Amino acid sequence: MSPIRLLLVDDQQLVRAGLARIFEGRPDLRIVGECSDGDEVVDAVVRHRPDLVLMDVRMRRLDGAEATRLLTRLPDAPPVLVLTLFDDPEVVSAALTAGAAGFVLKDAPGEEIIQAVRAVAAGRGWLDPSIAPAVLAVYRSLRPRAGGSAAAAELSAREREVLALMGGGATNQEIAARLHIAEGTVKAHIGNIFAKLDLRDRAAAVVFAFRHGLAE
Known part of the structure; x- marks a missing residue:
């Protein structure tokens, strides 16, 4: 079976390096590209054809929600797993309504991040259990x-x-x-x-x- 091709999107190089270490030695996971901001994502996806995009939410030039929204306009766009330190339900809501398939906290254990990647790549959603109640509360408040x-x-x-x-x-x-x-x-x-x-x-x-x- 071919490995899951990953595109890492985060404006902090140390975070991207940390993710690379988490995925290192996993034969079913392969990093094919990296972006340092959201405005690089569409071009990178066209160039590298990843199976999944790990997307930070808060970036300097273009945030992850807007980058996800632009990405979903592409034909056969890969799913987006939002990866961030922020557990603000409004931020999560914006990312999910933009088209993200899941959300996992950056400080989650490495095995949990790997689980989330595999789940989203397989076509399932992923919502970090620690913020699920808050996110559902946001949706319940919507008209x-x-x-x-x-x-x-x-x-x-x-x-x-x-x-x-x-x-x-x-x-x-x-x-x-x-x-x-x-x-x-x-x-x-x-x-x-x-x-x-x-x-x-x-x-x-x-x-x-x-x-x-x-x-x-």
């Missing part, structure tokens, strides 16, 4: 957008139930227990939700659920 029902009209009743529980932060196992269905069935419903709503991952589904007033 639902008009047209939410129309946007989800293609979903079955069961898929809407699954999406509502995802929006509330439930895991697949918790959803299965709540709805009295198999975990494999939950995964199938989530796949259908992604396809019908044109969502890339779980983080995008959570954003959709809160933005459209569908979350439990």
